[in-house]
Amino acid sequence: ETGVTQTPRHLVMGMTNKKSLKCEQHLGHNAMYWYKQSAKKPLELMFVYSLEERVENNSVPSRFSPECPNSSHLFLHLHTLQPEDSALYLCASSQDRGFSQPQHFGDGTRLSIL
Amino acid sequence: GQNIDQPTEMTATEGAIVQINCTYQTSGFNGLFWYQQHAGEAPTFLSYNVLDGLEEKGRFSSFLSRSKGYSYLLLKELQMKDSASYLCAVRVSDTGRRALTFGSGTRLQVQP
Secondary structure (H helix, E strand, C coil): CCCEEEECCEEEECCCCEEEEEEEECCCCCEEEEEEECCCCCCEEEEEEECCEEEEECCCCCCEEEEEEECCEEEEEEECCCHHHCEEEEEEEECCCCCCCCCEECCCEEEEEC | CCEEECCCEEEEECCCCEEEEEEEECCCCCCEEEEEECCCCCCEEEEEECCCEEEEECCEEEEEECCCCEEEEEECCCCHHHCEEEEEEECCCCCCCCCCEECCCEEEEEEC
């Protein structure tokens, strides 16, 4: 139990579907992140939220749309995805105070695009 | 740009010691993290180094040389449960950048 919960754990969707990934953290942190993890590639940062404001958007296609309604919840809305978007999507949270604070990750959502 | 290199795979024997290296070239530096990730699970935090030297935490130790852009993770008394991927990540000092830049990870296989 990492204190960061992601749902669903697995998702299969067609390219025309719309779905959302959910992340909830129970650690009292004030920053949340979305990362993409593809096979044999480094984790790629997608979005960063600090105090519920988006502070970084790492050139992610508009078919990925994040939402952070409060400091405990983070969503990733998906629409018109491509096969290359199949990957593990990881959510993380941290206390945005100094550089030494580690990020705590959820178990991820394994996304498969048909 | 940012570049972080670590070996793709390593194999070691139960009870032995293994050293996983990480080299980095980044624009600015505000610390290096090591994470462990078992297959299908979340990466979990192992260590943080920002000053040169060795940080020891039980069976795991992490070393940093900022002048060489080099770090290693040392695992002693290896156990089967240590079979996992080990991720090296750097926090750069760009203004407002809170996130980490990760290497591709080293998959460690511990054999009996």
